[in-house]
Amino acid sequence: MAEKQISLPAKLINGGAAGIIGVTCIFPIDLVKTRLQNQRSGQQVYKSMLDCLMKTLRSEGCFGMYRGAAVNLTLVTPEKAIKLAANDYFRHLLAKDGVALSLSKEMLAGCGAGTCQVIITTPMEMLKIQLQDAGRLASQQLVSRVPCSSPGCKLLAVSPVLARAYNVGPIAFPRRISATQIAVELLHTQGIKGLYKGLGATLLRDVPFSVIYFPLFAHLNRAGHNSLEEKAPFFRSFLAGCMAGSVAAVSVNPCDVIKTRLQSMGKGRNEESYNGIIDCARKLWMKEGPLAFLKGAGCRALVIAPLFGIAQGIYFIGVGEFLIELYQYGRLSP
Template identity: 30%
Template sequence: MEDFVAGWIGGASSVLVGHPMDTVKTRLQAGTGYRNTVDCILTMFKKEGVTGFFKGMSFPLASIAVYSSVVFGVFSNTQKFLIQYRYGESSESSSLSDLFLASMVSGVISVGLGGPVDLIKIRLQMQTEPFHKEDLHSKPRPKDLWNRPMYQGPIHCMTSIVQKEGLLGLYRGANAMLLRDVPGYCLYFIPYAIINEWITPDNNTTCSPYSVCLAGGIAGAISWGTATPMDVVKSRLQADGVYCNKYKGVMDCISQSCQKEGYKVFFKGFTMNTVRGFPMSAAMFLGYELSLEILKGDQTVTNP
């Protein structure tokens, strides 16, 4: 239970730190008219002010904390199960194969819980993008509604999607998310465990904030950087449907994006993904480890 509570606190910490950069990343990947990261930031600031960077944050703050709680809880408990199954003792340390299997299980679970959360977050982040009436695939909208937000908030966004597309509509882009998160979590938890163990002194029985932040930040940068190509596809599939429906699925999105913008399109937001991955993951792991240490009291904390 402590792992789930600590995961909740870590998730909330990561949202507070990383959401502004996440908004920029989403606009770069699924939006139009931005030359680069700096241009996107300046354009957003001029048009929407500081609040534009926090658009759609209320729902992730309330839900991603729960989502992270489950992911970290599943990861830690899967590790414990594998250790007990292999060795019959919970005191043994995890092997690389244990970390790999636990990471894969976490990745699968993350899609089931995080798919709807990510979809609503991206829809809210993207709804200020201009409506292009010349788009032949666009749904008809009156002129006076072109510059109005499609959704009034996260609840309205969710109910609108369910009404138009059914419950399965909440899992738009889930296949791309699965292809992103299963390897992504392997490159998240495994580097963290290895780096944290490497830089933590042997006689240190409690987590060092410095070690946790450094290891978590590096792991986050690696994970999000390598996940960028599939993250682009996922973001486009999930943003699709705010005003129009362009893509039929993962392969169609890859094909259309490549034909129109070339292979470089799959690295849109790479810099922002990598940069934001460091502070987000550092905050995530620090919140998790410190909370776990407090919750377990004098017990020794096992790094994930």
């Protein structure tokens, strides 16, 4: 990976653009991941990733696949910009002229990047999860005919709106309110800490992720390169980002399941709450078994691989060069 310095504004622009493009491409799979991770044993609404995609499309339409995308697209620009630029900055601080970083220093730089990004990641995912999981809660209420009694549900269901159920005609689904309304309600009732619910679990996921991801990406991206200054082409960075992202995503999936459960305010019938990371991990192990920690792992790999592949590819070659490469590729294609 090139250690050549780029100006901070360029890094932020590249990182932000990379995040927006990546999220737009993979958001429906991210929605499926959240819903699968929040399912409890014996109360499954969805049988698999494909089943969840099809049922969501049938019952909520194409726009339902992007439930919560607005908050993600709004905040992913600073989140990805901070993550990528922070890693680059820490690598520069730890580097010596002409000498490649040792693995321990690469991991330290990744740790710094993961720690910095949670400033944006925690409230972003907190709000996104409420909107993504609302469809699962609504479907469970329709099946059980029992309304959701959790305090968090009042933020998700305001007034009924007609939608199409999986295999029947139009039926009343709760209308989901916006991320802004949820944020205002949280700030009013719980203060700023309401938006940072699950901060510890987010750190537990994102720091190890970055420690694994960034060094692995750096080594894959510069494989076969003799010079640290040689810039890798887009598709090399894309593939390196996909491979490194998949490995890191599956490695920290148990932490992601815990984070998702802790940040979900809305609970379905007989779905219990958790008093912190240890309590959540213990209840998952005791009541749902060790396989519960792997829920959504396939979806997460499918989300993270292209997201970080696109993000790293665009970040390292720049938005302008990416568009030029895309144009040239289009001209050469039959």
